[in-house]
Amino acid sequence: MRLRRPLALLSTVAAATLILAGCAGSPDAGSTPTPTKSSSTCVLDTQAGATSDSVKVDGSGLDAKVTVPKDAKFADVERTVVKKGDGKDITPTDFISVRYQLIQADTGAVLDTSKRGPEGVLPVLLNPNTPQQMYDMTMSPIFLIATECMPIGSEAVLALPGDKLGENQPSVVLYVQTLEKLPTVATGKDVDPPAGMAAVKLDKDGAPTITIPKTDPPTETKIGQLKQGDGATVTANDLVTVQYRGVKWSDGKEFDSTWSRDAYPSQFPATGVVKGFQQALIGQKVGSQVLAEIPPKDGYGAADDSNELKKETLVFVVDILGTTPVEKQ
Template identity: 60%
Template sequence: MRLRPLALLSTVAVSAVVLAGCAGSPEGAETPSPTSSAAAECLVDAKPGAGSDAITVTGEGLDAKIEVPEGTEFDGVQRTILKKGDGDEVHAGDFISIRYQVVEADTNTVVETSERGADGVLPMLLDPANAQRQIVDSTQSPVFIAAAECAPLGSEMVLALPGQEGQGAIVVYMQTLEELPTTASGDDVDAPADMATVKLAKDGAPEVSIPGDDAPAETVIGVLKQGDGPKVGEGDLVTVQYLGVKWSDGTEFDSSWSREAVPSQFQTTGVVTGFRKALEGQQVGSQVLVEIPPAEGYGASEGHELEKETLVFVVDILGTTPLLTAPAE
């Protein structure tokens, strides 16, 4: 199997400049929120060049035809804005929807698109923390920060990335579409009986009250808000807000809300079994309450601080993206 060009080049050609842009942050600093002064800076600040300016785009969206003239060379990471939108400037930490195509520059062959999303639209969390971790997956890649940042929402652009590590140069054509909600947008439904109770602050942050009953012996899932978006599939990359507390004393052990309310993004296969069960099959826009006994939490992780704890999560499901499988040789 081989990595797709975007997955490989994004970590090689763009990560260095993303990391350089973040190098001045204090050690251990949290991911900036969309309104923080740190998020308002351009992490990559890619400029137009002769290479990106030479690219022609006919049409738009998934129907657009992207052509790179033969012999075009890209001197570093270059970005040309084809059309400026009329929305607010996009910055790292924002949660937006996009359409994109990825094209091999030497053949003008389309190698990846956003078509696996509804109507070719994908939710994208421009998360600088993920960029710094250099996750080899296009949906969390720093390439999307480089393409979208510091341009008005609704813009259309091309990002040119030079060849690296035995791969040819590529072009990312992107449209930024709209800002997405960062709390569950679904309709309220009756709270499930015999489960923990949840109260929401004005900003949507949850507060959990643990009942006086014994902890559940099996994972229990309840829906607090019913969304009407796409269903989370097995292994999808999800974007969520969440709060996790211990059943034993109600204290928080993890929360996106405690990180300036910046959503988190991860694969469903990267969390404990009970959390995964609470995500897969649910619709985007939903808010889910789940109680997870140690057997489907951290019970098998000997020495883990939560090994013997029953966990309670409140999860706002904001977006989901089916991941691409790397093609076989």
Template identity: 60%
Template structure:
């Protein structure tokens, strides 16, 4: 999976633009978010301060009203816990469902919310990136900064100081709801004749066996597990586990399972056609196998050892979550 855009869960510095519904610039190369963080460590571990402590939250869920008192100074990124939940601590690398609001800290206007997701809920894959820059909390992905190292069921406010001259600071209010599975949770479906055979190990990672005979001339998609979650629509931000192999020799060329089993996130419109066909119309919780000829993969041409041109490709994909990126019309 080489062709996919920059993850929408970008840095705090870009949060105001991204959470307002902009998906950011696409990147032709995958963004690696799978470097493991040190065990039981937070990436930013923001502390509370006068700014975040001053924010007032009335109510919960979609009815929560977030107010910043006039004159509140927001000069540093800070996090205050409004309600501490009773679940397990959320850690980098977890996939969680959450509600959020992004608030203009000067006007108290709601700039963006999770209402674009089913039932007003989004699914967030908390980044595991770690680097020397993590001493600066503005470099940590925004939902990770908000949710990390506090229990599921908590609600928090994070102050986001202005990053551009003339723009207002903002407040991110987040409620974590539950930790989501990182493998397909749907019901098993009988195998489809002629499709590659798939076996799962104890962790859920697939082994793919190519059948005898010629590769199909058209893209074929078959369900291995049938989920009952939201339906993936065109342009959605999806969270998946996947493994890709070549039909020609069965060798793996790309896999989230080979990167510490960390799920991947990307838009359905940012991947090759055959992968897009495998995702759209499927329900969250499903696992599918797709066989795509070169025309729906990386194009026709002479097969060689350095790229995927001319190759028929096979993917097994666990569909873990999907989120529309556009805000609903008011």
């Protein structure tokens, strides 16, 4: 799966991947990264240097004018905090909101910004293990390098040398403004549970227990709301961040869950999941909690015969935490 970014940014992401891999290790090919939610140790703890210190930032957020000196050396990866916030320190597994600009150092051209998000703000799920597939700039590990171990409310510039990005690649500067830590459970208003569907009970941390009704499984996908959010609406072109638990209708046993992976959210394209799961996401608002009952034809019924869920009706509870419009090439 290709990242929907220009060539220069592709190289930036690749370099950041290598940087992180050298410090934190990388998962085996084909594995799913499962970082520990409570992790608080800095992955790189990148320090300021002559180049990052020399970058001038006038203003803040998307209105900031970021100027890179023509004689900047870009000898190493450096980070300078240009404004220190007063919030809690950002840890390597946080879910945060940011405004940012990515600048090509030699030309001053703005390669990418967060302007496609509501009020120019996008959610970023920090991940100390590099994802196997990156669909958008906001999944890039350079945000981890740029924001970890500084207080929320801070602004920083990250300098990435071109010689670490690949042959004949330009150096870049990421300016990022951190805004707040985002919730990792649905925070919408409770609504009456849908009649006739699976029963859901939440523990004190928000993890759902799902009880299958003593009826025949549905033949069509059924979607119900448990919480009504008031955030941005998920579209088919979005990258979504969710918590979820999935169980089989046949025996009520869990087959997949973020809650079983240290309650660390998952992030993927809204159309990158089975049809029934897509129906549970697209059109919903951030902050909502959704219940989905999915028959095989909208689940894994079209999968190869070796898939153990091919004939199963699936039941999901999904907390919709964030949505990111993916910029088109």
